[in-house]
Amino acid sequence: MPASSITAPVIDAALARVLASRSLRGSARGRRFLQFIVQEALAGRANRIKAYTIAMDVFDRDASFDPLLDPVVRIQAGRLRRALEHYYLTEGAADPLRIAIPKGGYIPQFSLVPVAAGTDLPDEASGPASVPTRERLTLPRVPPILGRHIDRPFRWLAAAATVMLLAVVGLGLFAGWRATAPDPSKDALERATAPAAPQRAVRGPALLVMPFTNGSGDPTLDLVADGITEDLVAALVRFDDFLVFGADTSFRYASAPALREAVPNTRVDYILKGSVAQTGDFIQVTATLIAAKDHRYLWSDSFRRAVTPTRLLDLRHDIAVQVVRTLAQSDGVIEREEARLNGQHAPQDLSSYACLLRTRQYWRQFSVALHAEVRDCLERTTRSDPGYPEAWAALAMVTVDEARLGFNPSPARPNPIDDGLQLAERAVALAPDSALSHQALGLAWWLRREPQRSIAAYERALALNPNDSAILADLGRCYSLTGEWERGIPLIREAFTRNPAQPSWYRIVIATYHYVNGRYDDALEEMRRANLGREIILGHVALAMIHGQTGNRAEAAKAVSEILRLDPNFPLKAIPEFERRNIHPDIIVRIVDGLRKAGLAIPPPQMADGEKL
Known part of the structure; x- marks a missing residue:
């Protein structure tokens, strides 16, 4: 089907x-959302497809709606994107035309998908269709469960399990199944025993x-239990501080x-284990982190979901x-335990990873004294361990x-x-x-007054680890200060x-966002919550x-x-300082x-020839 057929x-x-x-059957909001943006696009009114108009026309908000204070459109858009992805993986796999909502906006995009000869549209009885590709995939059959009655609330689980298997085989979503090297999600055992080829050493704990x-x-x-295990590994390997x-x-x-x-x-250092159970229409997942050395239980929690x-x-x-x-991000369970274990060492005796931990402490509580300590520690680390990329990155940020910060x-x-x-x-x-x-790199480009290169670096960092809240906050800062409040403030709030x-x-x-919009009480409340030290001039x-x-x-x-x-x-230098940021x-x-x-007493800015504006 040619593109002109759209x-x-x-x-x-x-x-x-x-x-x-079925993907949208249970979401009236999702159906209204999708119908509105597609019909507006077909009517030539794509310029109206914005958070404000969607909130009013789809979610019945009034004219006082502020997308930065009320994230309903952004949240529902995320859910709708996932519903569309699920639909095209399952019952809509053979659809010749696909609808997508690219991230960063709400205007729908339409694309044609080549369908292999003989592929028919799926129906309710036949279950999910094979993913349409240029070459038809042969996927393993999932055998039926013989001699066992499946309770009605969970009849769909067998079909859902099949869907997950199709997704894994067809798309290679999970870390352990990827066949490309050198990938950060590559099996750690394979990395540890691989010959000759240079590999990044990991100085942090092994999980x-x-x-x-x-x-x-x-x-x-x-x-379902196996899938959660795979998802946990895939998410954990994005953090550079751990060997997963x-x-x-x-x-x-x-x-x-x-x-x-097996491998002497x-x-x-740490073991993460858990279980999956069902109760009626609910699934409960329990996860526990254990210190491998002495079998101490460091953390446990349960998650019950309809x-x-x-x-x-x-x-x-x-x-x-x-x-x-909870476990892996800055100031998470593992970092706090590692900081406790390394807390007795003098600064000059810190290991490479412990030095990085001390630097993260500095990032949480900026101070002149701690800055000097971590700078010296990082300089020693890069001399003694020159192949440690995270140490070079941390030293770059401390140097900047x-x-x-002066x-x-x-x-x-x-x-x-x-x-x-x-x-x-x-x-x-x-x-x-x-x-x-x-x-x-993003921070350095930011201070070099190249905001677009800075934002591109932060976007790349976020793509590499979307679970790192610090990257999310930095990207939000960049968008906000350059005037894109609608993109930036939600990122910072999500980070917190x-x-x-x-x-x-x-x-x-x-x-500052509240301040420029005249909400001085809200701005003051944010500063009270910040509780910054006396050494931070911007506070x-x-x-x-x-x-x-x-x-x-x-x-x-x-x-x-x-x-x-x-x-x-x-x-005298206030305006240049703000411009520099x-x-x-x-x-x-x-x-x-x-x-x-x-x-x-801030003097007015000067023109290039020295005259005051």
């Missing part, structure tokens, strides 16, 4: 099939995910001792991501802070931003798949939702501009006094207005 009737027919599908068990006795849940054994290792060995017996001297056929894949993914964020400037380093960029580029060269390396221990200085950005700047606008002279004078204590020349000119005007009202 006509309005063809799109209408494709829309009707999706709206009538083994044991296969989750089926605690219900119902064989229809076997593939691949899924093949997890399923091959029944325990850590069995793994060590294999180190296992589940339907259309939500099974989402449920599996959501639970895996929630577990992984000499200019960004911490411990070194006469031997007159251009810390340029030096930081070179360090970040070295980290990326050592490990192109390291999220932290690209995050460091995922990780309440997120460095609180990101709240300055949210406070005092934010307080001064807010109190300047509200007329609180005493608090404004106090904030101005702190600014001048930290940098007596700040009024890529803050949108309109936002700078509002900030400067508040600071002047607070009593900070």
Whole structure:
């Protein structure tokens, strides 16, 4: 079918099939959402497909709707994208025309899919169709469960398990099944025993995910338990700080001792295990983290969810991501345990990984003293362990802070931003798949006043590890300060939702968003929640501009006094400083207005020839 065949009737027919599908049958909101955006696009009104109009026309919001305060459209769009993906993997696999909603917007896209000869549209009886491709795939049959009655609420599980198997075989979604090297999700055992080819060494702890068990006795849940195990491994391998054994290792060995017996001297520091059970229409997943050395239980939690056929894949993914964020992200369970184990060492005696842990502590609580300590530690680490990309990335970010925060400037380093960029580029060269390396690159480009290159680096880092809340917050900061509040503020808020221990200085950005929109009480509340130390000048700047606008002279004078204590020349270089941070000119005007009202004598900007504007 040629591209010219994508006509309005063809799109209408494709829309009707999706709206009538099982994937959307249980979501009235999803059907209204999809119908609205497709019909608007067909009517030539794609310019109206925005969060505001969708909220009013689909979700019955009124004219006061603010997409940054009410995320209903963004959340429902995510659910609709997943429903469409599920539909085209299953009952819509043979549809010749597909509807998609690209991330970053809501305007639908339509594309033709080549269908192999002889492929028919699926029906209710025949179950999911094979995925249409240029070459038809031969997929394994899932044998029926003989001699066993399946309770009605879970009849769909057998079909859903088949769908998952089709998805895995057809798309290669899981870490342990990928056949490309060198991939960060490659089986750790294979990496450890591979000959000659250079591999990245991992300095952090080693984690083994044991296969989750089926605690219900119902064989229809076997593939669900296996799928959760696979999802956990796939999410964990995105964190560069850990050595995560691949899924093949997890399923091959029944325990850590069995793994060590098969491969002597294999180190296992943590074991993650769990179970899956069913109760009526609910599935309960229990996960437990154990210290392998002394079998201490470090963490355990249960997740109970109502589940339907259309939500099974989402449920599996959501639970895996929630577990992984709790365990693996900054200030997570594993990092806190590792910090406790390394807490007795003097700075000069820290291992490479312990040095990185101390740096993460610095990122959570910026201070001049801690900056000096981690900079020295990282410089020693890169000398003694030059192949450690995360150490180079961390050193790049700490070096940039000499200019960004004014911490411990070194006469031997007159251009810390340029030096930081070179360090970040070295980290990326050592490990192109390291999220932290690209995050460091993003910070360096940001201070080099190249915001688009910075955003591209942060987007790459987020693609490498979408579960890292720090990357999410950094990307949100970039979008927000360049004036794209609608894209940036939800990212920062999501970062705090995922990780309440997120460095609180990101709240300055949210406070600035409220400030430029005249919500001074909300801005002040964000600054109170930030609770920044006295050494962070931007915190005092934010307080001064807010109190300047509200007329609180005493608090404004106090904030101005702190600014001048930290940098007596700040009024003269305030505007260049804001411009250096890529803050949108309109936002700078509002900030400067508040600071002047607070009593900070900021001179007007100058033209290129030295004249004042």
